[in-house]
Amino acid sequence: xxxxxxxxxxxxxxxxxxxxxxxxxxxxxxxxxxxxxxxxxxxxxxxxxxxxxxxxxxxxxxxxxxxxxxxxxxxxxxxxxxxxxxxxxxxxxxxxxxxxxxxxxxxxxxxxxxxxxxxxxxxxxxxxxxxxxxxxxxxxxxxxxxxxxxxxxxxxxxxxxxxxxxxxxxxxxxxxxxxxxxxxxxxxxxxxxxxxxxxxxxxxxxxxxxxxxxxxxxxxxxxxxxxxxxxxxxxxxxxxxxxxxxxxxxxxxxxxxxxxxxxxxxxxxxxxxxxxxxxxxxxxxxxxxxxxxxxxxxxxxxxxxxxxxxxxxxxxxxxxxxxxxxxxxxxxxxxxxxxxx
Ligand code: CP3
Numbered sequence: 001x002x003x004x005x006x007x008x009x010x011x012x013x014x015x016x017x018x019x020x021x022x023x024x025x026x027x028x029x030x031x032x033x034x035x036x037x038x039x040x041x042x043x044x045x046x047x048x049x050x051x052x053x054x055x056x057x058x059x060x061x062x063x064x065x066x067x068x069x070x071x072x073x074x075x076x077x078x079x080x081x082x083x084x085x086x087x088x089x090x091x092x093x094x095x096x097x098x099x100x101x102x103x104x105x106x107x108x109x110x111x112x113x114x115x116x117x118x119x120x121x122x123x124x125x126x127x128x129x130x131x132x133x134x135x136x137x138x139x140x141x142x143x144x145x146x147x148x149x150x151x152x153x154x155x156x157x158x159x160x161x162x163x164x165x166x167x168x169x170x171x172x173x174x175x176x177x178x179x180x181x182x183x184x185x186x187x188x189x190x191x192x193x194x195x196x197x198x199x200x201x202x203x204x205x206x207x208x209x210x211x212x213x214x215x216x217x218x219x220x221x222x223x224x225x226x227x228x229x230x231x232x233x234x235x236x237x238x239x240x241x242x243x244x245x246x247x248x249x250x251x252x253x254x255x256x257x258x259x260x261x262x263x264x265x266x267x268x269x270x271x272x273x274x275x276x277x278x279x280x281x282x283x284x285x286x287x288x289x290x291x292x293x294x295x296x297x298x299x300x301x302x303x304x305x306x307x308x309x310x311x312x313x314x315x316x317x318x319x320x321x322x323x324x325x326x327x328x329x330x331x332x333x334x335x336x337x338x339x340x341x
Contacts, residue, residue, distance in 0.1 A: 002131045005065040008305040009195055009230035009252050011272045017297055017306050018065035019330045020134070021323065022234070023313030024058035025070050029320055031057050041086045045071050048120040052128075055121070059131055061320065063327050066132050066195070067125065069188070071118055073138035073199055074146060076184045079114035080107050082147065090151070097150040099158055101169035107147070110180040112187050122191035134232075135193030137185050139200035140177035140218045147173075156205050163214060170214065178218045182225045189228050197232040197254070198222065201312075204237025211244050223249045232274060236312055242267050256311030261295070265302035273303040279310040282318045282326070289322065290329055301335050 005018040026032055032054060035044065044050050054070040074084045074092055085093040096106055112119075125133055138146075146152075148159045163170045185196050203215055223231050233250035235241075239259040246268060254274035255264055261276055277296060281289050293308075300306030308330050314323070 001129075002065055005307060006132050006194060006230070008272060008307045009232070011251075011270075011304045013305055016331050017300060017308050017333065019308040019327055020064040020066040020068065021058070021062075021310055021314050022068070024062065024064060024068065024323075025054045026314060027316045028314055028318045029057060029061065031061065041072075042084070045075055046117045048117050048124055051117070051121040052124040055125055055133075056128070059129070062323050063331070064131070066134055067129055068134040068197070069118070069121060069125070069136065069193065071121070071136070073136070073143065075118060076110060076115055076137065076180065077143075077147070079110045079112060079184075080180060082107065092146065093151045094146050095150070097158075098144075098147045098173065099162060101166050101172075104169060104173055104176065107176060110183050112183060115184070119187055119191040122188060122193055126192040132194035133192065134195045134197055135185065135188035135191075136197045136199060137181045137188075139198050139203065139215065139233075139235075140174045140181060140222070141206075141215045142200050142202045143177050143181070144170075144173055145202050156202070159205075163210070174214060174218045178222050182222055185222075185226055189226065193229065195230045195232060196226060197234055198250075200233065200235040203235045204241065206241075208241055208244050211238075211241050216244060216247060220247075220249050234274070252307065254307075254309060258311070261299035262302060265299060268303070270304050272305040272307070273300065274307040274309045276309070276311045279312050279315050279318070282310075282322050283315065286322065286325060289326060293326060293329060294333070297330065297333050298335065 004014045008014050008018050035050060035054065051070045055067050058064055059067050077084055083095045087093055098104060145156060145159050148162055188196065203211060219233060230251035232252040232254050233248055234254035236256045237258060238245060245253060252272040252274050253268055255276045257276050257278035264273055277292060281292055
């Protein structure tokens with residue numbers, strides 16, 4: 001087993017910087033498209049043999065140092081009495097929506113047997129994987145935005161309306177989702193994942209005051225219950241929330257490109273960091289990609305340990321060759337001289 005990624009998760013400096021990519025399995029890859037032509041996305045997530053095969057694709061094709069379970073952050077809602085759909089061009093849809101206090105009763109306590117396919121996939125993968133496996137869930141807040149909005153949104157009007165009109169019930173919703181994600185992630189750990197990542201894609205829509213009030217306590221509660229494996233906390237658009245994020249208990253903090261890695265290493269002292277190349281850089285020339293990658297790798301040496309990743313998921317227009325070149329460049333890179341902090 002290649003344990004470079006696990007070492008970096010635990011804050012140990014590694015011989016080379018381990019790398020994996022959020023959304024490393026997906027439509028940009030011809031091998032994924034070939035399977036996707038035969039099945040819809042949910043069928044792929046719900047069939048352990050298919051899901052396991054897709055999880056393995058980027059490991060063999062790109063040579064990354066970790067695999068991430070092929071699934072989606074909305075999948076656990078299926079065990080909570082909520083229906084999910086993925087509609088071409090429109091993205092995810094959640095039915096029914098939860099827009100007021102009384103709607104919370106529509107969400108039932110998570111029934112893990114209803115999403116057993118997730119744990120079966122992990123068990124299959126454990127037998128063949130040569131790199132660590134990352135399990136995941138959304139943060140309670142990011143999951144709530146999908147429940148409240150019913151899908152993707154730009155303004156989050158319904159979420160904020162709920163939050164600022166019925167704050168106490170919003171906290172009840174956070175508590176309920178924290179408990180559900182705790183159970184869901186604990187079961188993934190029991191099935192064998194080596195690390196878990198909490199996706200907080202939408203935390204950055206909040207003011208620092210509201211992040212502290214509605215997000216931070218639930219993230220820390222969740223992390224405190226997941227002691228068996230390292231926990232990575234990914235958030236986006238949160239450069240303005242740096243001092244709030246210092247109070248998050250995650251083993252690894254995964255940051256986006258809107259914050260400089262060198263500055264991040266100074267703000268988050270003694271904290272393993274993951275990130276943070278802008279994924280759309282990969283649509284540019286190799287020269288520009290490697291220039292920015294080299295800077296991130298040098299600056300990442302100032303952190304307690306560094307895992308290379310993108311600041312968000314791989315874009316559908318990304319070339320597989322570019323990602324492969326990037327992985328090779330990162331693996332070959334050695335720091336000769338560590339710059340002063
Ligand atoms: O990273 C991986 O390779 C593991 C699999 C994974 C998927 N989604 C597969 C997927 C993971 C970790 C996710 C997380 C996820 N899903 C997030 C958090 C991370 C982020 O990107 O911000 C969010 C917000 C979602 C919700 C979601 N799922 C959206 C908005 C969409 C539609 C957008 C799109 O690209 O189509 C999805 C669908 C989805 N999830 C696909 C994949 C491979 C595309 C499905 C297809 O083939 O049509």
